[in-house]
Amino acid sequence: MIYALALVLLIGVLAYWRAPVIAWTLLIAAWLAAAQFIGGCSIAAGLWGAFAVVALILNLPPLRRAVFTGPVFKIFKKITPAMSQTEQEAINAGTVWWDKDLFSGKPDWKRLLAFPDPKLSPEEQAFIDGPTEALCAMVDDWKITHELKDLPPEVWQFIKDNGFLGMIVKKKYGGLEFSNYAHAKVVTKIATRGGTAAVSVMVPNSLGPGELLQHYGTEAQKDYYLPRLAKGLEVPCFALTSPSAGSDAGSIPDYGIVCRGSYTDPRSGEHFDNVLGIRVSWEKRWITLAPVATILGLAFKMYDPDHLIGDKDELGITCALVPTEHVGVEIGRRHYPGGAAFMNGPTSGRDVFIPMDWIIGGQANAGKGWRMLVECLSVGRCISLPAMSVATGKFTSFATGAFARVRDQFGLPIGKFEGVDEAMARIGGYTYQMEAAQNLALVGLDIGEKPSVLSAVLKYHNTERMRKVLNDAMDVHGGKAVVLGPRNYLGRAYQAIPIGITVEGANILTRSMIIYGQGAIRCHPFVLREMKSAMANDVVEFDQAITGHINFVISNIFRSLWLGLSGARFAVSPKAGESARYYRQLTRYSSAFALLSDMAMFSLGGTLKFREKLSARLGDMLSGLYIASASLKHFEDQGAQKDDLPLMHYAVQSAIYDVQQAMDGFLCNLPSKPLAWVLRKIIFPWGMTAKPASDRTGTKIARLMMTPGAARDRLVQGVYKPQDEADAVGVLEPAMLAIIATEATEAKLKKLVRDGKFATITARERLDEALAKGWLSQEEFAAVTRARRLKREVIMVDDFDKSMTHHDEQMLSRVIF
Structure with a gap:
């Protein structure tokens, strides 16, 4: 025994x-x-x-291959589903990084904490404090979205003159050459002031001609276009989406036929005859900046039926740069995306001849466009929409915290009601998660990674959290957020939510197909090796991969069981203190996730690709592990401040709870019920023990958001704060500070009311009476008068004349009480 x-x-x-x-x-x-x-x-x-x-x-590998792995290899080749070229290119695009650790079942926490802290250089900080601050001051979002339906000409010119369109362009071409972290922080700050301005700056620096040119352009293309893009002499757009090809970009119907033809270059005016080129036809929709673009990045499928450049009939997706003044290019019409007024519209062309050297990278890159696009998308999806989501979280934390302290009901600030503080906790906690998740990915980008799987995690989860924080902020603000007008700083962002949810890969498909679809193959330590060996008919490589894979599965069975039985109490943590238990729990759930992932592939095989609900839950597990680990890194990067503990606890606990719930949903719906039963006993031997953040933690977050101090400042850092108290946002913080400063005086006035001391009726009259009878000093009277004026500015909503054309800005003159 x-x-x-x-x-x-x-x-x-x-x-x-x-x-x-x-x-x-x-x-x-x-x-x-x-x-x-x-x-x-x-x-x-x-x-x-x-x-x-x-x-x-x-x-003995030769004996092992003969007896075991060789026969398995033959079966594996038969059951492995075929992979299309677009799928292969999507899977091969980008890199795996911290996501691979999470897939390993044994995350290296010291490695995570050793990643650099995200920081701005002095030059980048100066740009945010200078031109970015000035740009925000020029933005009147109500005027832009309601009246002009565009940025004012002076704002456009300021953007161009100050290099906002060339943040990613290298300095040798006249660009700013900012880090990805700085690029994101610039977009974040602008987005806290106005979505139209943010999108107009964001798109040229994201997936578009500038990014593609820097990575794949010829030297001649770079030398001509990049300086012009950096100076704002060119406004770029990139045309990918077609009416019948949205998220399924690989099925675009737009095409180009290799042929010889004639054209006049609109840049130089020169005419060329009998030139080898492409006759392109396209119809694109939803193309940001298309109505005002001067250079069109165009994606189309390229065909060479006469074999003028090779022996293939179909070359694949190709990307070209086409001046919008070129004959046959149709632009100028607009779409009107809800809640924003950024330039967005269709473009089309029929039988438009372009020379071969307009392909990005020249003829050598014909047919390589899809790989180029997904490589760049893995970078862009980490920056643009996640940055706007972070901006939304920070702004709603800033505005809702102040509003909930200023607005009162039943004699209390509304933020002190538990129903309201529950919503505020979500706003603060999700904001912490969003910033942490993006910052970690930006660190990866700035050290040379292109984390394609994590970019999908960020795109989906940050935009979904953006939706949630805006919903909660709207609820807390109530009628203030319902009536549109200059005083409503939430309405337009709320209307614009579907934009972020839809673009750069619709969220439904991103969650159900992309996150785990790519992650299972790219991040797993053995699956891609096995698939590649099968495609290459390499039994030696397959032997090494499959034996490692078997050891991996056995390990995760024992690890999951032991970590579940022990509650991960004996797992290693790189930190002591209140965060230690979270590192241990994440080690446990990482092992469980790795086991469930292998069991899903084992039991479902190639059909897992079509089990989108199960795939989505596996993606949720990976995403939750990433968000929780990023939140821990963010806590350490900010100095492990004691005041930030409620935010860290909420962010990590809710992410771990989400992982547990995804695992439960997966096991409940796994087709093999016996396997699901066994896995549940291994992973949850004591039942599901993870709990969401407590009410007490949530209340601490709500109080933090309503209390001026370092913790609130860290949470909302990067928000543009107008200094004008006449501004709907600029008045929030002064009003909150004034209300807090006069709480004792207001309490004294309430006691006088209860004691029946006043002969007057209205609050305004009683304030005058208290001054006259000496119950208040002149300083107290002035402070309360100012606090009440600012409070009224905060809570008032806009009204217009009956025709809804004239806005009345003189509300204070109508004050009665």
């Missing part, structure tokens, strides 16, 4: 630490010898033969 228990313990230890085959062999041989020669176990002698056979097979 002792030796049997020792064997179980030995197997558990070997599996937990993922010992190599040779370690298994030597240690089990030592156990057999000890059992036979020291313990006198007669059964051990009979096991030597079986052990010798298994040990030889596992330790």
Whole structure:
């Protein structure tokens, strides 16, 4: 019995630490010898033969391939689903990074914390404090969205003159060459003032001609276009989406035929005859900046039926740069995206001849456009929409915190009602998650990674959290957010939510197909190796991969069981204190996720690709692990401040709880019920023990948001704060400070009311009476008068004349009470 228990313990230890085959062999041989020669176990002698056979097979690769992995390889090749070229290019695009650690079941927490802290250079900080601050001051979002339906000409010129369109362009071409972190923070600040301005700055620096040119353009293309893009002499757009090809960009119907033709270059005016080129036809929709673009990045499928440049009929998706003044290019019409007025519209062309050297990268890049696009998208999706989501979270935290402290009902600030503080906790907690998740990805970008899987995680989860925080902010503000007008600083953002949810890959498909669809193959330590070996018919590589994969699965079974039984109390944490338990729990859930992922692929095989609900839940597990780990890194990067503990607790606890719920949903819906039952007993031996953040933690976040101080400042850092108290946003913080400063005086006035001291009726009259009778000093009277005036400015909504054309800005003159 002792030796049997020792064997179980030995197997558990070997599996937990993922010992190599040779370690298994030597240690089990030592156990057999000890059992036979020291313990006198007669059964051990009979096991030597079986052990010798298994040990030889596992330790001799040629024998292993002949007996085991070779036959498995033949079956694997038959059942592995075929992969289209676009799928292969999407999977090969970008890099895997921290997401691979989370998929491993053994995240290296020291590696996570060793990643650089995200920081701005002095030059970048000066740009945010200078031109970005000035741009925000020029933006009147109500005027832009309601009256002009565009940025004013002076704002457009300021954007161009100050290099906002060339933040990613290298300095040798006249650009700013900012880090990805700085690029995101500029977009974030502008977005806290106006979505139209943010999108207009964001798009040229995201997926578009500038990004594609820097990575793939010819030297001549770079030398001509990049300086002009950096100076704002060119306004770029990129045309990918077609009426019948949205998220399924690979099915675009737009096409180009290789041929010879004539054209006049609109840039130089020169005419060229009998030139090798492409006759392109396209119809594109939803193209941001298209109505005002001077250079059109165009994606189309390229065909060479006469084999003028090669032996293939169909070359694939190709990207070209076309001046919008070129004959046949149709632009100028607009779409009107709800809640914003950025330039967006269709473009089309029929049988438009372009020369071969207008392909980005020249003829050598014909047919390579899809790979180029998904590579750049893996970068852009980490920056643009996540930055706008972070901006929304920060702004709603700033505005809702101030409003909830200023606005009162039943004698209390509304933020002190538990129903309201529950919504405020979500706003603050989700904002912390969004910034943490993006900052970690930006660190990856700035050290040379292109995390394609994490970019999908960010795109989906940050925009969904943006939706949630805006919904909660609207609820807290009530009627203030319902009536549109200059005083409503939430309405336009609320109307614009569907834009972020829809573009750059619709959220439904991003969650159900992309996050895990790419992650399972790219991040898993063995699956891609197995698939590539099958496609290459390489049995030697497959042998190494499959044996490693089996060891990986066995390890995760034992790890998940032990970590579940022990509550991960003995797992290693890189930090002591209140965050330590979270590192341990994430190690546990990472092992469980790795096990569930393998069991999903094992039980469903190629059909997992079409089980989108299960795939979505697996993606949710990976996403939750990422968000929780990013939140821990963010907490450390900000100095592990004690005042930030409620935010850290909420962010990590809710993310871990989300992982647990996704696992539960996956197991409930796994087709193999016996397998699901076994997995549940392994992963949740004591039941589902993770809990969401407590009410008490949520209340602390709500109080933090309503209290001026360092913790609130860190949460809302990057928000543009107008200094004009006549501004609907600019009045919020002065009003909050004034209300807090006069709380004691207002309490004194309320006591006088309760004691029946006043002869007057209205609050305004009583304030005058209190001054006249000496119950208030002149300073107290002035402070309360100012606080009440600012409070009224905060809570008032706009009204117009009956025709809704004239806005009345003189509300204070009509004050009665």
